[in-house]
Amino acid sequence: MKQSARRKGLKQVFLYIVWIALTLITLFPIYWMFLISARSRVELFSNRNLYQTTIFWENFVRPLFQGVYGQYVVNSLIVATGNTLLVVVLAVLAAYALSRYRVKGGQNIFFWTITNRMAPPAAFMLPLFLLYSRVLRIGDLQLYDTHIGLILVYCVFNLPFAIWLLKGIIDGIPTSLDDAARVDGASTVGIIRRIIVPLAAPGIAITALLAWIFAWNEFLFATTLTSVKARTITTGLVEFVTVVGTNWGEMAAMAIISLLPALLFLVLVQRYIIAGLTFGAVRE
Amino acid sequence: MKSSKTAWGLLAPTLIILGLVGLLPFIYVLYVGFHDWMIFAKVSGLVWAGVDNYRELVFDEDFLAALGRGLRFTIWTVSIQMVLGLLLAHLLMKKFKGRGFFRAIHALPLTVAPLVVGATWRLLTIPGLGPLPFYLNKIGIDYNIGWSAQQAFFTTVLMHIWHWTPFVTLTFLAGLSALPKEPFEGAMVDGANQWQIFRYIFLPMLKPVILIALFLRIMDALRIVDEVWMLTGGGPGTATRYVGIHIWRVVFPMTNYGYGSAMSVLLLYFIIVVCWLLLTVITQAKREAGT
Numbered sequence: 001m002k003q004s005a006r007r008k009g010l011k012q013v014f015l016y017i018v019w020i021a022l023t024l025i026t027l028f029p030i031y032w033m034f035l036i037s038a039r040s041r042v043e044l045f046s047n048r049n050l051y052q053t054t055i056f057w058e059n060f061v062r063p064l065f066q067g068v069y070g071q072y073v074v075n076s077l078i079v080a081t082g083n084t085l086l087v088v089v090l091a092v093l094a095a096y097a098l099s100r101y102r103v104k105g106g107q108n109i110f111f112w113t114i115t116n117r118m119a120p121p122a123a124f125m126l127p128l129f130l131l132y133s134r135v136l137r138i139g140d141l142q143l144y145d146t147h148i149g150l151i152l153v154y155c156v157f158n159l160p161f162a163i164w165l166l167k168g169i170i171d172g173i174p175t176s177l178d179d180a181a182r183v184d185g186a187s188t189v190g191i192i193r194r195i196i197v198p199l200a201a202p203g204i205a206i207t208a209l210l211a212w213i214f215a216w217n218e219f220l221f222a223t224t225l226t227s228v229k230a231r232t233i234t235t236g237l238v239e240f241v242t243v244v245g246t247n248w249g250e251m252a253a254m255a256i257i258s259l260l261p262a263l264l265f266l267v268l269v270q271r272y273i274i275a276g277l278t279f280g281a282v283r284e
Numbered sequence: 285m286k287s288s289k290t291a292w293g294l295l296a297p298t299l300i301i302l303g304l305v306g307l308l309p310f311i312y313v314l315y316v317g318f319h320d321w322m323i324f325a326k327v328s329g330l331v332w333a334g335v336d337n338y339r340e341l342v343f344d345e346d347f348l349a350a351l352g353r354g355l356r357f358t359i360w361t362v363s364i365q366m367v368l369g370l371l372l373a374h375l376l377m378k379k380f381k382g383r384g385f386f387r388a389i390h391a392l393p394l395t396v397a398p399l400v401v402g403a404t405w406r407l408l409t410i411p412g413l414g415p416l417p418f419y420l421n422k423i424g425i426d427y428n429i430g431w432s433a434q435q436a437f438f439t440t441v442l443m444h445i446w447h448w449t450p451f452v453t454l455t456f457l458a459g460l461s462a463l464p465k466e467p468f469e470g471a472m473v474d475g476a477n478q479w480q481i482f483r484y485i486f487l488p489m490l491k492p493v494i495l496i497a498l499f500l501r502i503m504d505a506l507r508i509v510d511e512v513w514m515l516t517g518g519g520p521g522t523a524t525r526y527v528g529i530h531i532w533r534v535v536f537p538m539t540n541y542g543y544g545s546a547m548s549v550l551l552l553y554f555i556i557v558v559c560w561l562l563l564t565v566i567t568q569a570k571r572e573a574g575t
Contacts, residue, residue, distance in 0.1 A: 023389050030392060033404045048418060094298040101291035114499065116306035118555040120507040122532040123548035126541060127312035155301050161500060165458060168492040172463055188290050202461035206454050217397035219510050234397045248407060255400040262395035270388050
């Protein structure tokens, strides 16, 4: 008995060593980005230390308050959140339909949705640009350079991903629960709202988190389909790469700032999904 | 059938949006792919070329080499990500002190934009500025991704693993969260060990989600552009010019839209075939195991 306890203790220690090593590896590139954001241009090329005692605040202050990047952050927030809401609602409905009903060609529709995500981006920029600036245009109203335009186009990669992930999760929920509710007279929407959504909640939360991060970090669509009003923070980051050289310090500073909302969202969702993962309680 | 009508109603908004921003552009790209269209050509506009673009493409050594490089990159990154993601999800499922902390830290790279990941890794590895070449040099390893094709390739692989393993882990955790607990409890009661639980309960039950993660990783790795572009620009030489970057170069700096469109269609077709084959093989294996 005593020996097995010691073995367990050793195992525990080993596990913590693994986690700490992984943490260091994971954090190092981000830490390095932070170091760069805290250094001036001159310091960047002279100081090779892996620690920092001073912070060069100008890197943060100039782009955020004197430039347009504050507005870009707001745009990114609107687009990413709007897209996530749209994607999660549509994906729950679609995944439920594909999981529970025998639709003619359902398998093919399911596979087709994911092919939208497979397309190599370069060649698809031109038709989307034409669609947004010429085809879908009523007078001065166009989708080009609008929030709603980006929200729609991000569905190309987020909606298939969300449908696939959520279908896998909804498939895991026993159909007997639906049937019972249907016998009690619940409508389809009622079943989705009162049975599927609560049971799949941790899965939906992770899907929303990943969709939000994909949308927040997207670059190629944003740079092609916006010009002034709806530009996002990732397109802003590239503007630091100029012909006279890259302003690494300011770029790193903006990158740190653009990482914060995603981090906040991540922590919130993590806290929420831990409640859904209860195997641990069984295990100990 | 009333129920079928309901299903179509639930699917309709998805189909409309994907039709608009997915299918329409695809039809256009397909159409352009059968034409010659260059901005700087003598004849402006589209000129019908039939299947010439595709005929040329099949013998285009640059394209095929880029496809091969993309495939090699995908195999390396995706296989390592899947194994690591599986192990980490398995470990993060257990209850231990600091689990929430480690889980948050582990997911952190995911929150960094691909572009910024590329830039950060470039700053890590740039000769003369980055700490990696500097400290590796001190222990006698000559590390220069602007010069060594091999090192550049494995640096992109490492970066991609660093960035996307958390995605795999989170996807698995999402799948795990919806699974019933009874099989795990039953196995515990029956005295199954860790490995048996992992092999006979964890893996089979997680199979659909594993498949989804595998697909998403394969398709995203094969068409990768921005991350690698920021890190190496596709160099040195053509060492890291993966197929997505190759198409990007043909479409944008060279403005050869017709040829670029044909390439995109062919690559899309290639990815679809790979995924379809995988799907068939895996579902087949499941059926055989079931009988």
